[in-house]
Amino acid sequence: MENKKQKTVDILKETRKASENGKIRVKEFMGIKKKIKASLKLESKTIPQIIDETKLDASFVTYSLMTMMKYGDVQVDKIDDDDEYYFYKLKEVK
Amino acid sequence: MDNQDKVQKFDVMVIGGGIAGEEAALNLAKMGFKIILVEKDYSIGGKMVHLSKVFPTLDCSACITTPKMSETTREPNITIKTYSEIKEIEKSGNHFIGKIIKKPRFVDEDTCTGCQLCEDVCPVSVDDQYQYDLVGRKAIYIPFAIALPKVAAIDLDNCILCGACEKVCPANSIDFTEKPEEILFEVTSVLIATGFNLFDAGKKVEYGYGRYKNVIHAMQMERQLVPTRPFNTVLRPKDGKSPDNIAYVLCTGSRDKSVGNPICSQICCMYSIKQAQLLMGALPMADVTIYYIDIRAYGKGFQEFYQQTKDMDVEFVKGKIAKIEEKEDGNLELFYEDIENGGKVKTAEHDMVVLAVGLLPNNEIASVFKDEELELDPFNYIKQKDKLINPALTSIDGVFVAGTAASPMDIPDTILSAGAASAEVAGYIRSLK
Ligand SMILES: Cc1cc2nc3c(=O)[nH]c(=O)nc-3n(C[C@H](O)[C@H](O)[C@H](O)COP(=O)(O)OP(=O)(O)OC[C@H]3O[C@@H](n4cnc5c(N)ncnc54)[C@H](O)[C@@H]3O)c2cc1C
Numbered sequence: 001m002e003n004k005k006q007k008t009v010d011i012l013k014e015t016r017k018a019s020e021n022g023k024i025r026v027k028e029f030m031g032i033k034k035k036i037k038a039s040l041k042l043e044s045k046t047i048p049q050i051i052d053e054t055k056l057d058a059s060f061v062t063y064s065l066m067t068m069m070k071y072g073d074v075q076v077d078k079i080d081d082d083d084e085y086y087f088y089k090l091k092e093v094k
Numbered sequence: 095m096d097n098q099d100k101v102q103k104f105d106v107m108v109i110g111g112g113i114a115g116e117e118a119a120l121n122l123a124k125m126g127f128k129i130i131l132v133e134k135d136y137s138i139g140g141k142m143v144h145l146s147k148v149f150p151t152l153d154c155s156a157c158i159t160t161p162k163m164s165e166t167t168r169e170p171n172i173t174i175k176t177y178s179e180i181k182e183i184e185k186s187g188n189h190f191i192g193k194i195i196k197k198p199r200f201v202d203e204d205t206c207t208g209c210q211l212c213e214d215v216c217p218v219s220v221d222d223q224y225q226y227d228l229v230g231r232k233a234i235y236i237p238f239a240i241a242l243p244k245v246a247a248i249d250l251d252n253c254i255l256c257g258a259c260e261k262v263c264p265a266n267s268i269d270f271t272e273k274p275e276e277i278l279f280e281v282t283s284v285l286i287a288t289g290f291n292l293f294d295a296g297k298k299v300e301y302g303y304g305r306y307k308n309v310i311h312a313m314q315m316e317r318q319l320v321p322t323r324p325f326n327t328v329l330r331p332k333d334g335k336s337p338d339n340i341a342y343v344l345c346t347g348s349r350d351k352s353v354g355n356p357i358c359s360q361i362c363c364m365y366s367i368k369q370a371q372l373l374m375g376a377l378p379m380a381d382v383t384i385y386y387i388d389i390r391a392y393g394k395g396f397q398e399f400y401q402q403t404k405d406m407d408v409e410f411v412k413g414k415i416a417k418i419e420e421k422e423d424g425n426l427e428l429f430y431e432d433i434e435n436g437g438k439v440k441t442a443e444h445d446m447v448v449l450a451v452g453l454l455p456n457n458e459i460a461s462v463f464k465d466e467e468l469e470l471d472p473f474n475y476i477k478q479k480d481k482l483i484n485p486a487l488t489s490i491d492g493v494f495v496a497g498t499a500a501s502p503m504d505i506p507d508t509i510l511s512a513g514a515a516s517a518e519v520a521g522y523i524r525s526l527k
Contacts (some may be wrong), residue, residue, distance in 0.1 A: 009257035012270040029219040047334035059307040067230035
């Protein structure tokens, strides 16, 4: 069964290579995901706090954090006292 | 034709599965005509399915359009081909013959349950075009939450061929060997409902779209205002700040010869006013300013809606924006001609800017007609041969047009236009019998 499931991608691989852009994006996303997860490990943080800590590009952090939220890695905690920035935390794995 | 037994025969081919195409297909199907509806995207629904609420009633757009989408898919007289491209259409006597290519989505449409387990294991993240690039999506993905059909698709251009999706799919629906399918057709009439293109905000270089992340376009704001939004609420894409001083720049790419689009897009004033009202609800403490040249509130209830928005303290400034500059904190400085106060150049600071992008013609379909020319009007929309009396007629006998393929218009006018077009198509087919 396992072999049969593997088959169609293997057939395609005989004539087509994996996407170079796809490979770059995997590496990029895995990298930033790791950094954001590390940053949120101990406490919830706002996006500027994550940016400060990781020194990553601001809009890339927002984009990636929101993508992580879409796929269930991160959730909203609370908003700050000035109602400006939300705190985000890692989603608890049950 | 050699492949006569393979030719699929219908009364009408509707091209485009937006609100115009769905409405016309349903009208004609209910009259007993057999319809083939060809949609180039993975799902039917067009732009309307991605909108938040609609002016001036503020009804939920998805709530109106999803029942129509599902009615279209369930109607026995309608055959839908999604992710399909028309290659050619030729006149043959009283009929049109031609070829459609149904492109492979590499996922079996009949067995995929839309469970999204494949998305969970896919390691690739690229821009999500259905969220207008505000977040990422996987290389295998369900296009959007209310897509119809709700079937995954593989974006092979970004796929690393790891095979994780194939391993995890409980329905064995993944098929990387799927090939394009050629469909030959014969129809009596063709109805074009291919809609519009959105103006590319990056072309107004002086507004900084693309360079300044807190300058977004109106469709991105629509997405931020829907329940299936890319962020947890309305936020600045640069740093996740909840904006409290938002500016709208009307006529971005409309009434503007410098970008080749001299006409009014008809809907941008009203959708900006609508978004301003929705923002007042989502962010009660925020200020919203609309920079305009003229406000065109021409439809039923529009002027009252505009007045109501003014009464909610949305500020309207008659001023043409010359340029936008970004400050260090991500705020934006707008340089504008203050038309009502002597035309002096003034500046104003906002923390987010929404460009009210206009509509552009989508006339690609004209090139598939092989033996007769599908004429365009001076603004490159599909030409309406007899705009006043028979608005759906085109330059080719038997080919009709509906919705924004013919000119910019809002949803109520699109539905009216689709109704008129279905009546004209039905009359045409009956006249041949
Ligand atoms: C930001 C924004 C906000 C708006 N808000 C409102 C509002 O509040 N109220 C309102 O009344 N209106 C609003 N509108 C306008 C509304 O979106 C349009 O009136 C409506 O979508 C027009 O429908 P349509 O079917 O003509 O075109 P579309 O929605 O563009 O649908 C066209 C369909 O045809 C398909 N297609 C295109 N080319 C081909 C091809 N070659 N082959 C097969 N298929 C093809 C497309 O994929 C698409 O599915 C808004 C528009 C914008 C941009």
